[in-house]
Amino acid sequence: MKTVLTDDLTLAQQVAAGNEAALEAFYARYADSLFAFIYHHLSESRLDAEDVWQDTLLAALHALPAYRGQSRLFTWLCGVARHKIVDHLRRRGRGATDVFSDVPEGQLSTLITSEALPEETVMRRATRIRVVEALGLLPEDYQTALIARYADERSVSEVAQMLGRTYKATESLLSRARTALQEALARLEERAA
Amino acid sequence: MNQDERLLEENTARLIRAASGTDARPGPQTRQRMFQILLTCVRERSSEVSFPDVVVSALGGLLMLVAIWLVGWRTGTGISLSTSPTLLIPAVWLLLNLALVPIACIVILKRRQGG
Numbered sequence: 096m097k098t099v100l101t102d103d104l105t106l107a108q109q110v111a112a113g114n115e116a117a118l119e120a121f122y123a124r125y126a127d128s129l130f131a132f133i134y135h136h137l138s139e140s141r142l143d144a145e146d147v148w149q150d151t152l153l154a155a156l157h158a159l160p161a162y163r164g165q166s167r168l169f170t171w172l173c174g175v176a177r178h179k180i181v182d183h184l185r186r187r188g189r190g191a192t193d194v195f196s197d198v199p200e201g202q203l204s205t206l207i208t209s210e211a212l213p214e215e216t217v218m219r220r221a222t223r224i225r226v227v228e229a230l231g232l233l234p235e236d237y238q239t240a241l242i243a244r245y246a247d248e249r250s251v252s253e254v255a256q257m258l259g260r261t262y263k264a265t266e267s268l269l270s271r272a273r274t275a276l277q278e279a280l281a282r283l284e285e286r287a288a
Numbered sequence: 289m290n291q292d293e294r295l296l297e298e299n300t301a302r303l304i305r306a307a308s309g310t311d312a313r314p315g316p317q318t319r320q321r322m323f324q325i326l327l328t329c330v331r332e333r334s335s336e337v338s339f340p341d342v343v344v345s346a347l348g349g350l351l352m353l354v355a356i357w358l359v360g361w362r363t364g365t366g367i368s369l370s371t372s373p374t375l376l377i378p379a380v381w382l383l384l385n386l387a388l389v390p391i392a393c394i395v396i397l398k399r400r401q402g403g
Contacts, residue, residue, distance in 0.1 A: 113334035115327065122323050131312040139311070145318055152322060156329055207299045208292040217302050226307035245304040270293075273300045 104164030111159040126152065128231040128238070129172055135223045136180050147183045151176045169231035204281035229279035237272035244269055351385055354378050 106124075109117030129151060134144040155175045162171055203225065206212060216222055230238050236258065243254045255265035314322065358379055361367070370376060 110330070113330050115330060118326060118330050119323075122326065126319065126322070127308070127313050130314045131308050134312045135307070145314065148314065149322060149325070152326060153329065156326055203303075207303070208296045211295065212299045212302060217299075217306050222303070223307040223312075226303045227312075230304070230308060241300070241304055242308050245301040246308045246310070248305075273296050276300060277296065 101164065103168035104162070107159045107162040107164070107168060110156070111162075124235055125169055125172055125231065128169060128227055129176060131227045132173055132224060132231070133176050133180060135220055135227060136176075137183070138220070143183065147176070147179050150183075151179045154179065167232055169228070173228060173231070202281075202284055204277050204284055207277055207280070225280065225283055226276075228283055229276055232279045232282070233272065233275050236268065237275050240265065240268050241272050241276065347385075351382060354382050358382065 106117055106121055110121050126148075130144060130148045133147045133151065134141070137143045137147065151172070155172055158175065162168065166174075203212075203216075203222065206216075230241065233241070240254055240258060243249045243257055244251065249257070251265055251269070252262060254269070255262050258265060258268070260268065313319075358375060361375060367375065
């Protein structure tokens with residue numbers, strides 16, 4: 096029997112019921128990650144990514160009543176996005192095989208603490224997609240902290256101010272978030288194996 | 289910070305920068321526009337006229353009563369439906385409602401499928 100993820104399910108049900116505050120939370124939580132997921136799949140074409148992102152969010156909004164909470168909401172959204180990416184590539188006369196067959200080199204979750212990752216590995220499309228997927232599986236505060244600190248290159252003090260936490264608490268949050276990201280990568284690798 | 293933690297932080301930073309940098313995020317205007325589109329969809333859906341269960345039950349019950357009454361009248365009196373306006377009007381109303389049932393079914397199914 097599969098576990099039902101009640102937080103994700105509650106959010107999905109509230110959005111499906113027309114709760115605007117829930118829609119705002121849903122959007123803040125998933126919109127950017129979903130865009131990154133699509134953007135990397137479409138080889139960094141912004142215009143294409145915007146089209147597919149829009150289609151995906153609208154389709155997801157209509158299909159949310161069908162979400163049963165048996166996978167993480169972000170995983171479910173990635174599933175919707177995959178369909179839209181395939182449709183888009185088909186319309187463009189391109190096959191989708193290469194887009195979904197690419198897998199990251201080696202076990203990122205192990206390599207991440209054992210060596211400085213080669214630039215080639217970091218920049219590989221499959222690696223970036225997996226990292227986006229893993230980020231989407233993290234609790235919201237972990238995701239926000241990691242992106243603010245490392246993608247936006249804010250200082251720990253700035254992140255602390257942004258999150259309304261003390262410097263020490265933010266350092267500790269970032270440390271837990273890094274470990275959680277490593278664990279999420281491991282779970283995705285397990286699932287893909 | 290030990291060696292593992294230092295590597296974890298450095299690699300995490302590089303991976304996140306590559307995966308979720310500003311290039312891989314929608315622009316502020318696109319982001320705002322998309323949110324407005326979704327908000328409009330949600331509002332439109334919420335403003336759709338709902339059809340409470342009580343109303344559906346009452347309509348079904350009324351249709352059944354009219355049908356029973358018509359059949360009873362016809363059987364009891366032997367008068368043709370087409371010759372009496374008292375019977376003709378309820379009969380037309382009944383038939384019209386029955387004819388709309390398949391259309392209502394299609395609308396309900398389309399809404400359930402999110403279309």
